[in-house]
Amino acid sequence: MSDCIFCKIANGELNTEFVYENDYVVVFKDLNPTAPYHLLCVPKTHVESLAELEDEKLMAELLKGVKAAAKKVGLTDYRTVINTGKEAGQSVFHIHFHIIGGRPLNWPAG
Numbered sequence: 001m002s003d004c005i006f007c008k009i010a011n012g013e014l015n016t017e018f019v020y021e022n023d024y025v026v027v028f029k030d031l032n033p034t035a036p037y038h039l040l041c042v043p044k045t046h047v048e049s050l051a052e053l054e055d056e057k058l059m060a061e062l063l064k065g066v067k068a069a070a071k072k073v074g075l076t077d078y079r080t081v082i083n084t085g086k087e088a089g090q091s092v093f094h095i096h097f098h099i100i101g102g103r104p105l106n107w108p109a110g
């Protein structure tokens with residue numbers, strides 16, 4: 001989608017540094033990190049949210065991207081989050097996993 005910021009990032013239009021990349025996903029640092037490590041795992045194709053994600057191959061590739069990126073940066077303990085819908089905190093409507101770590105994290109989260 002031409003006006004989607006994560007499509008632009010995933011297509012390389014904004015020269016974003018990728019922590020990890022494969023044929024299906026890119027992983028890059030969140031602009032406003034909430035922990036020493038705060039990465040976003042984003043599919044190269046536009047899917048608005050988890051509610052719209054039907055492609056089982058892409059479901060698997062997103063998780064594989066999360067694991068590969070965490071391993072690459074040396075994160076063994078981390079939280080993964082997908083916010084689905086405005087009320088749940090989704091602000092960018094191109095599905096993404098947050099990968100958060102590098103400090104102790106409380107659970108349940110607020």
Ligand code: 5GP
Pocket residue numbers: 005028029030031032033040082083089090091092093
């Ligand atoms: P959401 O609120 O949709 O779950 O997460 C969106 C995340 O994307 C937020 O944590 C926000 O800081 C991050 N973000 C928004 N715009 C940009 C951007 O242009 N570049 C990067 N690297 N992160 C962004």
Ligand code: ZN
Pocket residue numbers: 001004005006007008045046047093094
């Ligand atoms: Zn998009």
